[in-house]
Amino acid sequence: xxxxxxxxxxxxxxxxxxxxxxxxxxxxxxxxxxxxxxxxxxxxxxxxxxxxxxxxxxxxxxxxxxxxxxxxxxxxxxxxxxxxxxxxxxxxxxxxxxxxxxxxxxxxxxxxxxxxxxxxxxxxxxxxxxxxxxxxxxxxxxxxxxxxxxxxxxxxxxxxxxxxxxxxxxxxxxxxxxxxxxxxxxxxxxxxxxxxxxxxxxxxxxxxxxxxxxxxxxxxxxxxxxxxxxxxxxxxxxxxxxxxxxxxxxxxxxxxxxxxxxxxxxxxxxxxxxxxxxxxxxxxxxxxxxxxxxxxxxxxxxxxxxxxxxxxxxxxxxxxxxxxxxxxxxxxxxxxxxxxxxxxxxxxxxxxxxxxxxxxxxxxxxxxxxxxx
Amino acid sequence: xxxxxxxxxxxxxxxxxxxxxxxxxxxxxxxxxxxxxxxxxxxxxxxxxxxxxxxxxxxxxxxxxxxxxxxxxxxxxxxxxxxxxxxxxxxxxxxxxxxxxxxxxxxxxxxxxxxxxxxxxxxxxxxxxxxxxxxxxxxxxxxxxxxxxxxxxxxxxxxxxxxxxxxxxxxxxxxxxxxxxxxxxxxxxxxxxxxxxxxxxxx
Amino acid sequence: xxxxxxxxxxxxxxxxxxxxxxxxxxxxxxxxxxxxxxxxxxxxxxxxxxxxxxxxxxxxxxxxxxxxxxxxxxxxxxxxxxxxxxxxxxxxxxxxxxxxxxxxxxxxxxxxxxxxxxxxxxxxxxxxxxxxxxxxxxxxxxxxxxxxxxx
Numbered sequence: 001x002x003x004x005x006x007x008x009x010x011x012x013x014x015x016x017x018x019x020x021x022x023x024x025x026x027x028x029x030x031x032x033x034x035x036x037x038x039x040x041x042x043x044x045x046x047x048x049x050x051x052x053x054x055x056x057x058x059x060x061x062x063x064x065x066x067x068x069x070x071x072x073x074x075x076x077x078x079x080x081x082x083x084x085x086x087x088x089x090x091x092x093x094x095x096x097x098x099x100x101x102x103x104x105x106x107x108x109x110x111x112x113x114x115x116x117x118x119x120x121x122x123x124x125x126x127x128x129x130x131x132x133x134x135x136x137x138x139x140x141x142x143x144x145x146x147x148x149x150x151x152x153x154x155x156x157x158x159x160x161x162x163x164x165x166x167x168x169x170x171x172x173x174x175x176x177x178x179x180x181x182x183x184x185x186x187x188x189x190x191x192x193x194x195x196x197x198x199x200x201x202x203x204x205x206x207x208x209x210x211x212x213x214x215x216x217x218x219x220x221x222x223x224x225x226x227x228x229x230x231x232x233x234x235x236x237x238x239x240x241x242x243x244x245x246x247x248x249x250x251x252x253x254x255x256x257x258x259x260x261x262x263x264x265x266x267x268x269x270x271x272x273x274x275x276x277x278x279x280x281x282x283x284x285x286x287x288x289x290x291x292x293x294x295x296x297x298x299x300x301x302x303x304x305x306x307x308x309x310x311x312x313x314x315x316x317x318x319x320x321x322x323x324x325x326x327x328x329x330x331x332x333x334x335x336x337x338x339x340x341x342x343x344x345x346x347x348x349x350x351x352x353x354x355x356x357x358x359x360x361x362x363x364x365x366x367x368x369x370x371x372x373x
Numbered sequence: 374x375x376x377x378x379x380x381x382x383x384x385x386x387x388x389x390x391x392x393x394x395x396x397x398x399x400x401x402x403x404x405x406x407x408x409x410x411x412x413x414x415x416x417x418x419x420x421x422x423x424x425x426x427x428x429x430x431x432x433x434x435x436x437x438x439x440x441x442x443x444x445x446x447x448x449x450x451x452x453x454x455x456x457x458x459x460x461x462x463x464x465x466x467x468x469x470x471x472x473x474x475x476x477x478x479x480x481x482x483x484x485x486x487x488x489x490x491x492x493x494x495x496x497x498x499x500x501x502x503x504x505x506x507x508x509x510x511x512x513x514x515x516x517x518x519x520x521x522x523x524x525x526x527x528x529x530x531x532x533x534x535x536x537x538x539x540x541x542x543x544x545x546x547x548x549x550x551x552x553x554x555x556x557x558x559x560x561x562x563x564x565x566x567x568x569x570x571x572x573x574x575x576x
Numbered sequence: 577x578x579x580x581x582x583x584x585x586x587x588x589x590x591x592x593x594x595x596x597x598x599x600x601x602x603x604x605x606x607x608x609x610x611x612x613x614x615x616x617x618x619x620x621x622x623x624x625x626x627x628x629x630x631x632x633x634x635x636x637x638x639x640x641x642x643x644x645x646x647x648x649x650x651x652x653x654x655x656x657x658x659x660x661x662x663x664x665x666x667x668x669x670x671x672x673x674x675x676x677x678x679x680x681x682x683x684x685x686x687x688x689x690x691x692x693x694x695x696x697x698x699x700x701x702x703x704x705x706x707x708x709x710x711x712x713x714x715x716x717x718x719x720x721x722x723x724x725x726x727x
Binding site: 022023024025029030050051052053054055058059062070071074077078121125136137140141143144147157158159368369 | 422423424425426427428430431432434435437438439440451453465466468470471474478500501503504505506507508525526528
């Protein structure tokens with residue numbers, strides 16, 4: 001039988017659109033991806049966010065600075081201390097006050113512990129997405145040790161609100177240094193297990209090498225920062241570009257690669273965990289004595305506009321405050337890393353299969369409430 | 374009230390008056406043995422739906438880790454499809470854009486189904502109660518809730534306590550009373566408001 | 577580049593641009609119809625090379641909507657802050673910079689969603705966080721809602 005025109009037309013219409021999410025085990029939150037597929041290859045995709053848009057920026061216009069700090073933990077909850085630090089630093093720079101060295105050291109140690117905890121959870125979830133369920137248990141087992149340290153000092157495991165404009169909510173627990181040193185010793189022995197499980201695994205290489213390549217120009221154009229940006233060669237670590245707290249005092253390397261594929265985004269985070277351990281070791285024995293809270297009469301930013309950049313576990317967080325001189329901000333805006341990291345997904349996932357799409361979005365490590373605020 | 378969580382006898386677990394009332398309401402004697410067996414089976418293998426919107430989802434995942442293991446309570450097998458799930462643990466904030474999705478997921482689940490509202494945001498709107506234009510003040514405005522777990526976020530032990538309460542509740546309900554949906558929070562019907570249709574005014 | 581060199585360069589190309597008072601970054605205030613050419617010039621000039629737009633946002637102030645751009649150079653490291661004031665609050669409109677930096681397409685969708693500022697020649701201007709049929713722009717100061725519980 002001859003092929004009719006109808007047969008030829010139908011063959012080309014092999015595209016169909018499917019929906020991933022908002023309820024989906026692999027999107028790590030409520031993100032809806034509208035994926036246009038041809039067979040199993042992705043032709044293009046459109047992300048739809050807003051399913052966790054809580055209006056934090058509008059709510060913060062009716063709260064004082066110490067009050068709105070509590071909402072910042074809930075944006076990127078895996079880097080809670082670093083989010084708090086960003087707002088605290090912005091307000092302190094606006095008021096032109098400087099905290100004591102003790103506070104700077106403690107803030108940096110907590111930030112690095114948070115970074116390790118966040119990467120441990122990312123590693124657990126990434127392995128689970130690819131089907132390696134063991135990684136879930138290994139990562140969470142080690143993360144519990146860090147959460148114990150947080151709980152002893154701040155009272156809470158996940159959402160702490162401990163770093164506040166003026167210093168810290170209270171002094172650290174007497175056991176803090178001892179427990180942190182024990183943790184560093186313990187984790188140095190356990191981190192090679194992560195390499196044994198995934199990094200050298202041939203199946204893992206097949207699934208991640210050469211997948212989702214992002215060029216350096218794309219990373220800069222879309223504003224992709226953090227480990228995905230650094231895996232593509234974009235020199236974007238705020239701890240090196242515009243250091244804050246105790247970062248000028250420590251020596252550490254910025255991890256940069258040029259390949260920009262999923263495997264190298266993975267490698268950046270593993271190597272960052274090693275660097276964070278080294279930063280903590282440099283600081284933990286030398287915490288100077290001092291006061292942990294400045295006695296400020298009122299926390300009011302003077303009239304003007306202020307911007308603070310910090311490096312969270314996922315990229316560059318910016319806090320932009322417009323102040324009229326009172327205790328409440330006139331406008332506060334958070335430039336969140338996940339918002340910029342999300343939209344590059346369309347560009348880098350084209351031509352790959354759906355299973356690769358899951359690996360790529362896992363390697364971008366998106367936390368959806370940070371996108372929507 | 375000395376509540377000791379360690380090595381607590383099941384008979385000591387009687388700190389919830391509403392549940393005691395439910396048990397006392399009594400049921401048909403003939404059916405009660407059948408009830409007991411069926412409820413034992415149901416309560417010890419409640420399969421949750423993978424549903425986590427924000428921070429409480431991480432504590433739910435931590436509860437599944439090796440330290441606070443929820444596999445020993447029977448709620449280990451997370452199902453991705455609502456048709457195969459028994460309980461939906463609403464962990465995280467529900468906003469107006471997500472509410473119709475949550476309602477659709479709940480409707481797709483097969484009876485008997487249960488809802489646990491985990492965390493302050495799901496219980497009542499949490500830290501986002503005042504001044505937020507899009508957060509729904511409590512998930513019981515959208516679907517009926519069985520167990521409320523307060524906390525921001527609740528500790529893994531709190532989630533396990535909530536699951537144990539749900540297990541007791543399942544054992545207390547009998548086959549005949551289930552159809553009347555006793556013990557579920559009906560705020561979403563009682564208040565007469567529908568949060569799913571939008572009623573905003575233009576600025 | 578230092579603040580003075582940057583100011584001299586920008587003033588040389590665009591003499592109408594005013595200087596702002598920000599202490600952290602050099603701040604330039606341009607008219608809404610000039611901001612697109614200023615951005616293009618800052619990106620393409622070999623001395624400034626501003627290829628990374630790290631923040632674009634808006635604020636509802638008494639004299640209009642202030643649209644603020646924060647730029648930096650990935651190679652040279654200097655930062656600049658640009659501002660334009662849209663005085664017509666009923667119909668605020670400005671040219672998109674999405675053609676210069678891809679990141680701006682998404683920042684501008686968010687600004688459109690929350691403030692209602694129209695961006696001319698934007699390839700895909702639609703709401704991003706709120707439902708498509710939402711009425712009103714929440715981050716404006718005069719937004720009133722029957723759903724919000726005020727405190």
